[in-house]
Amino acid sequence: MTPTREHDERNDVFARPSVRERRVLADALRTETVGGMVLLAAAVVALLWANTPLNELYDRVRDFHFGIPALGLDLSVEHWASDGLLTIFFFVAGIELKRELVVGELRRPAAAALPVVAAICGMAVPALFYVAVNAAGGGEMHGWAVPMATDIAFALGVLAVIGTNLPSGIRAFLLTLAIVDDLGAIIVIAIFYTSTLNMWALAGALAGLVVFYVLHQRLRLRGWYYYMPLALAIWALMYNSGVHATIAGVAMGMLLRVTTRSGEKESPAERIEHLVRPVSAGVAVPLFALFAAGVSVSGSALSEAARQPEALGVVAGLYAGKLIGIFGGTYLAARFTRARLSSDLTWADVAGVAMLAGIGFTVSLLVTELAFTDPETTEHVKAAVLIGSLLSALTACVILKFRDAKYRRMWEEETLDEDGDGIPDLDQREEAELAARAAREAAAAKGDGTWVSRDR
Known part of the structure; x- marks a missing residue:
């Protein structure tokens, strides 16, 4: 049987997402793009503040x-930012992951295989680069996870600054990579960067999550005053358990319902995400960057970092490892499965996205703080994260700028609205085609005497 055009497009690399997915994607990326620009500004302020005569004030x-010492919460501003504010970021990541797994593109194994393979390769290869460099140079192996992450907000902020109009298919692929990366980071932090466990505190956190589930899924209570105190208690217990506190945010995000029920226009997860995402992208992550990215970038500091295998491994992992991993994973998946590159694009576009994924800023800085105890090594590795991310961003900008005219034509086609009704013409045509196809299938089924369910 010859595959239909629709079947081919669903297996394309960087194919245009469905109408519903494009709308969800546009809403998410709009906030992340603004947040990315704020994040860039916060990183610049941190670097300037830490490299001027005001550096002592910064420290x-x-x-x-x-904090509250009696509850084990007497933390520095830096730790409140990394353990507290980043929980909001991971809460949103948990919602995104749940939505993609239940109602998004990741629910279909055929559609999920390609970005998942690319993302896994994009995490494994940078880690191998780090291990290889440090095995040769006698460095600390504990930092192998630092170059694994992709920072979607920072990447979109870079795109906003250079004015590249990536079509929705590429943006969807990049967002999926980041979601799978976040899942990988969650697993790595929970398993490999938990040194001691307080079982009573962990049991209390898990009990709190059960209560959260019952209130939300069974009793269907909606008031924030039920969940805010409970969320704070779960977070405090998770922090005191020895498991990184951001895991509490992921768990609560994934407990939210992402499907709609009768009479609902949007799911609870979607409604809450609309409220929390701006706080995450515009406040929580930039404030974390402000107190995590302030490292010395003097000539002597950079020369010392260049001699450290830990720093060199991070730069190599982010810059070369991400490119080889994501490009290689995408090529192998397209070569040995039914997936193929969209006819509108070339492998240069894959290389551009792979380089863009080498921006590992936020989670890489977090893992750096977890992986190293020596302050000097931590500072050098943070500088390496900034350098690797900067090199990746600059190279990605060069590659993507060469293709910007093509991207602009594709973007204009996707957003064209000749009748001025606020809905892109392409979306209207696709919805009409889907409705017509559904009507034909229903008519054909009835003609064959087959009963058609209304809930199909």
Whole structure:
């Protein structure tokens, strides 16, 4: 049987997503793009602040402790940012992951295989680069996970600055890579960067998550005043358990319902994500960057970092490892499965996205703080994260800029609205085609005497 055109497009690399997926994608990326620009600004402020005569003030503010010592929560500003504010970021990541697995593209194994393979290769190869460099140079192996991450907000902020109009298919692929990367980071942090466990605190956190599930899924309570105190208690217990506190955010995000019920216009997860995502992208992540990215970038500091295998492994992993991993994973999946590159694009586009994924800023900085205890090594590896991300961003910009005219034509086609009704003409045509196809299938089924379910 000859495959239909629709079947071919669903297996294309960087194919245009469905109408519903494009709308969800546009809403998410709009916020992440603005947040990415704020994140860029915060990183620049941190670097300037830490490399001027005000650097002592920066250190005092970053190291200032406050909290509730009786609850084991007497933390520095830096740790409140990484363990507290980043929980909001991972909460949104949990919602995204749940939605993609239940109602998004990742629910279909055929559609999920390609970005998942590319993302796994894009995590494994950078880690191997780090291990190889440090095995040769006698460095610490504990930082192997630092170059694994992709920072979607930072990447979109870079795209916004250079003005590249990536079509929705490429943006969807990049977002899926980042979601799978986040899942990988969650697993790595939970398994490999948990040194000691307080079983009573962990049991309390798990009990809190059960209560969260019952209130949300069974009793269907909606008031924020039920969930906010419970969320804070779960977070505090998770922090005291020894498991990184951001795991609490992921768990709560994944407990939210992502499907709609009768009478609902949007699911609870979608409604909550609309409220929380701007806080995550515009406040939580930039503030984390402000207190994590302030490293010395003087000539002497950079020369010291260049001699450290840990720093060299991170730069190599982010810059070369991500490119080889994602490009190679995509090629292998397209070569040995039914997936193929979209006819509108070339392998240069895959290379551009692979380089863009080498921007590992936020989660890479977080893993750096977890992996190293020596302050000097931590500073050098943070500098390496910035350098690797910068090199990846610059190379990606060059590659993608060469293709910008093509991207602009594709973007204009996707967003054309000749009748001025606020809905792109392409979406209207696709919805009409889907409705007509459904009507034909229903008519054919009835003609064959086959009963057609209304809930199909």
